Amino acid sequence: MNGFVMTLNRHLVEQERLYPHATGAFTSLLSDIALAAKVISLHVNKAGLLPILGATDTQNVFGEIQQKLDVFANDAMIRSLAFGGHVCVMASEENEDLIPVPDEYPKGKYICCFDPLDGSSNIDANVSIGTIFSIFRRTTPEDQPVSLEKDVLQPGYSQVCAGYVIYGSSTMLVYTTGAGVYGFTLDPSYGSFILSHPKIKIPSKGKIYSVNEGNFNLWDEGVQNYIRWVKTPEANNGKPMTSRYIGSLVSDFHRNLLKGGIFLYPADKKNKNGKLRLMYEANPLAFIVTQAGGKASDGFNRILDIQPRELHQRTPLIIGSKEDVEIAEEFIQGKRTH
Ligand code: AHG
Ligand code: MN
Ligand code: MN
Numbered sequence: 008m009n010g011f012v013m014t015l016n017r018h019l020v021e022q023e024r025l026y027p028h029a030t031g032a033f034t035s036l037l038s039d040i041a042l043a044a045k046v047i048s049l050h051v052n053k054a055g056l057l058p059i060l061g062a063t064d065t066q067n068v069f070g071e072i073q074q075k076l077d078v079f080a081n082d083a084m085i086r087s088l089a090f091g092g093h094v095c096v097m098a099s100e101e102n103e104d105l106i107p108v109p110d111e112y113p114k115g116k117y118i119c120c121f122d123p124l125d126g127s128s129n130i131d132a133n134v135s136i137g138t139i140f141s142i143f144r145r146t147t148p149e150d151q152p153v154s155l156e157k158d159v160l161q162p163g164y165s166q167v168c169a170g171y172v173i174y175g176s177s178t179m180l181v182y183t184t185g186a187g188v189y190g191f192t193l194d195p196s197y198g199s200f201i202l203s204h205p206k207i208k209i210p211s212k213g214k215i216y217s218v219n220e221g222n223f224n225l226w227d228e229g230v231q232n233y234i235r236w237v238k239t240p241e242a243n244n245g246k247p248m249t250s251r252y253i254g255s256l257v258s259d260f261h262r263n264l265l266k267g268g269i270f271l272y273p274a275d276k277k278n279k280n281g282k283l284r285l286m287y288e289a290n291p292l293a294f295i296v297t298q299a300g301g302k303a304s305d306g307f308n309r310i311l312d313i314q315p316r317e318l319h320q321r322t323p324l325i326i327g328s329k330e331d332v333e334i335a336e337e338f339i340q341g342k343r344t345h
Contacts, residue, residue: 012199012201012202013201013202014191014199014200014201014202015037015038015041015180015191015199015200015201015202016034016038016199018189018191018202019034019037019038020034022034022184022186032093032115032116032117033093033117033167033168033184035091035093036088036091036093036094036115036117036119036142037168037170037182038091039087039088039090039091039093040084040087040088040119040140040170041180041200042087043080043083043084043086043087043088043138044138044172044178044180044193045178045193045198046083046087047079047080047083047084047123047124047138047172047174048172048174048178048193050076050079050080050083051076051130051136051174052174054076054130054133055133065078067100067101068101068102068103068319076124076127076130077101077123077124077127078101080123080124080138081099081101081102081123081124083123084097084099084119084121084123084138084140085097085099085106088119089108089109089112090112091115092108092112092113092114092115093115093116093117094108094114094115094117094118094119095108095114095115095116095117095118095145095149095153095158096108096118096153096158096159097118097119097120097121098118098119098120098121098159098286098287098318099120099121099122099123099287100121100122100123100284100287100288100319101123103319104318105153105155105159105318114149116144116145116149117142117143117144117145117167118142118143118144118145118153118158118159119140119141119142120140120141120142120143120159120286120287120290120291121138121139121140121141121287122138122139122140122284122287122288123138124136124137124138125137125138125139125171125255125256125257125288126253126254126255126256126257126258128254129253129254129255134253134254134255134258135173135174135175135176135253135255135257135258136173136174136255136257136258137171137172137173137174137255137256137257137258137261138171138172138174138257139170139171139256139257139287139288139291139292140168140169140170140171140291141163141166141168141169141286141287141290141291141294142166142167142168142169143158143159143161143165143166143167144165144167145158146158146161155318159286159318160286160314160315160316160317160318161315162311162312162313162314162315163285163289163290163293163294163310163311163312163313164311164312166290166291166294166311167184167185168182168183168184168185169182169183169290169291169292169294169295170182170183170291170295171257171260171261171291171292171295172257173257173258173261175258175261177192177193178192178193178195179191179192179193179203179204179261180193180200181204181207181261181264181295182295183294183295183298183299185294185298186298187205187206187207187298188206188207188208188264188295188298188299189202189204189205189206189207190202190203190204190205190207191203191204192204204265207264207265207299208299208300209263209264209265209267209296209299209300209301209327209328209329210266210267210328211267211300211328211329211330212267212328212329212330212331213248213263213266213267213268213269213327213328213331214243214246214248214249214266214267214268215248215249215250215251215262215263215266215267215268215269216234216237216248216249216250216251216268216269216270216271216331217250217251217252217253217259217262217263217268217269217270217271218234218252218270218271218272218273219252219254219272220234220250220252222275225275225276225277226273226274226275226276227273227274227275227339228341229306229338229339229340229341230271230273230338230339232338232343232344232345233334233335233338233339235345236334236338236345239345248268251268256270256272256283256288256292260292260296260326260327263326263327263328264295264296264299264301264327267327267328267331268327268328268331269325269326269327269328269331269332269335270324270325270326270327271324271325271326271335272323272324273306273323273324273325273339274306274323278321280320280321280322280323281305281321281322281323281324282321283321283322283324284319284320284321284322285310285313285315285320285321285322286315286318286319286320288324289303289305289310289322289324289326290310290311292324292326293309293310293311293326294311296326296327297311300329301326301327301328301329301332302326302327302328302329302332302333303324303325303326303332304325304326304332304335304336305322305323305324305325306323306325306335306336306339306340307336307339307340310322310324310326325339
């Protein structure tokens with residue numbers, strides 16, 4: 008069709024038509040997330056102008072100082088999802104407990120776990136940040152109370168959808184429902200997400216490695232050996248790999264997804280399970296990278312196979328191009344040293 012533009016809504020409707028029994032609830036749920044993303048995007052863009060910057064005096068459940076924009080983004084996600092009526096409960100990196108849907112709203116059959124603002128230490132420096140989300144279908148009957156164990160703490164392979172929004176030089180929404188990875192760029196003049204990256208595939212071997220190397224002395228020998236190896240000519244067709252680290256997981260992941268490479272946040276002497284959270288960060292990105300042909304591991308197991316035990320569980324994360332992750336696993340498991 009001449010001049011036809013595939014917006015996120017059109018794309019979702021098209022996908023929905025593939026399933027004759029679809030009720031439209033899922034399409035509507037993703038639209039609720041897209042709406043929150045637009046609201047957050049606008050505020051992120053204004054962050055330098057509005058008196059919104061700087062730390063609040065409250066700490067989140069991890070004892071980290073919350074940035075005001077974290078609180079704003081969290082509220083935007085909670086409000087949009089609750090009003091939409093398609094979730095029965097929510098979980099956010101910023102809330103210690105599950106977030107119930109207020110009584111005045113209907114409850115749906117989905118559960119959404121999210122990191123409302125990822126990379127928040129970068130806000131004040133005008134560096135790209137993001138929002139990450141993960142969706143499960145409820146497993147318990149709707150007339151019973153929602154169960155933390157059965158409904159929320161589902162392994163990553165049970166996700167029905169995962170995605171992220173990156174607030175970068177442009178705002179993009181990238182998502183998967185298990186039928187490929189699609190990226191949409193926000194057109195600020197129309198306020199619509201436009202399909203710009205259909206069927207994203209990650210190269211099977213990349214040139215980029217992303218890790219906070221300041222932690223080198225705190226890592227296990229396996230990780231140290233791997234990072235020594237990426238600097239050798241063997242690692243990249245006669246050249247060392249290239250180091251890129253933004254410090255916003257969404258941004259580091261997004262770049263590596265498009266260009267190929269590996270991101271690592273391994274365990275270290277201080278953080279025995281690494282830093283990143285399974286339910287809000289590792290699981291959704293693992294679903295996306297797997298759909299794009301890549302891999303996500305904790306060094307020993309697939310991220311998507313981990314059975315979560317608690318809401319705010321952390322996990323080491325090694326994610327990116329399939330070959331790169333497999334080589335890193337060999338080093339971490341002690342199968343090779345150089
Ligand atoms: P958040 O802002 O949601 O707390 O996440 C920050 C995370 C992640 O975005 C990034 O990959 C990592 O922290 C960076 O950690 P270091 O500063 O320890 O490298
Ligand atoms: Mn985060
Ligand atoms: Mn966060």
